[in-house]
Amino acid sequence: MNTIKIVGLTGSLRKASYNKGALEAAQTLVPQGAELEILDLSAIPFFNQDLEGGELPAAVTEFKEKIAQADALLIATPEYNYSIPPVLKNALDWASRDKSAPLAGKPTALFSVSSSQLGGARVQYHLRQFGVALNLKLLNRPEVFIGMAGEKFDENGNLLDEETKKRLTVLLNALVNLVKEGK
Ligand SMILES: Cc1cc2nc3c(=O)[nH]c(=O)nc-3n(C[C@H](O)[C@H](O)[C@H](O)COP(=O)(O)O)c2cc1C
Numbered sequence: 001m002n003t004i005k006i007v008g009l010t011g012s013l014r015k016a017s018y019n020k021g022a023l024e025a026a027q028t029l030v031p032q033g034a035e036l037e038i039l040d041l042s043a044i045p046f047f048n049q050d051l052e053g054g055e056l057p058a059a060v061t062e063f064k065e066k067i068a069q070a071d072a073l074l075i076a077t078p079e080y081n082y083s084i085p086p087v088l089k090n091a092l093d094w095a096s097r098d099k100s101a102p103l104a105g106k107p108t109a110l111f112s113v114s115s116s117q118l119g120g121a122r123v124q125y126h127l128r129q130f131g132v133a134l135n136l137k138l139l140n141r142p143e144v145f146i147g148m149a150g151e152k153f154d155e156n157g158n159l160l161d162e163e164t165k166k167r168l169t170v171l172l173n174a175l176v177n178l179v180k181e182g183k
Helices: 018-027 049-053 058-069 086-096 121-134 162-181
Strands: 004-010 034-038 072-077 107-113 144-146
Touching (some): 004 162, 018 034, 058 086, 107 162
Parallel strands (some): 004 034
16 A cells, blocks of 8 residues: 555744644554645635636645645644634635535544644634545544643743654544544
């Protein structure tokens, strides 16, 4: 079997983002036979339907190609005011408009990291609802909410907490199994 390509997305552009740090940790935890590439969403402009008439911005085209080529998505998101950060929603809105429907049926796992105790529980349910519109093949279990991030990451966003690494490993294994089930 070819290497399973997982693409990692995060709704945080912060340099020392906990969510980005968790994705970087996940890169070292992916099961054998899989790889995780983290995408940078910072260059993707606001969605504007007027732009769809002509050549799309390069960052949008590149993003959609990466999504299309991926076997699976791993979304790591902060919770902004109980909901989805605009950077993440915007990128996925762009991809949702492609006629080839690169998101449809895509095996996807998600987790959230938050500085508060709930660990982003509310954004996950908004994201799951959004996932229905996108027709993602979302993994239901395990649910991974990483709260009190300030105690689990250093000031540069590096994940230190061993228990969190274990939970991410279980999530990654479940995602890879979901991909394999569909092959
Ligand atoms: C605009 C904004 C809204 C936020 N709203 C929430 C929230 O609703 N729930 C929550 O748990 N944390 C909230 N936070 C705090 C985030 O959990 C915290 O900033 C976290 O570090 C963001 O993730 P990051 O480190 O990956 O950027 C909010 C932060 C920002 C900037």
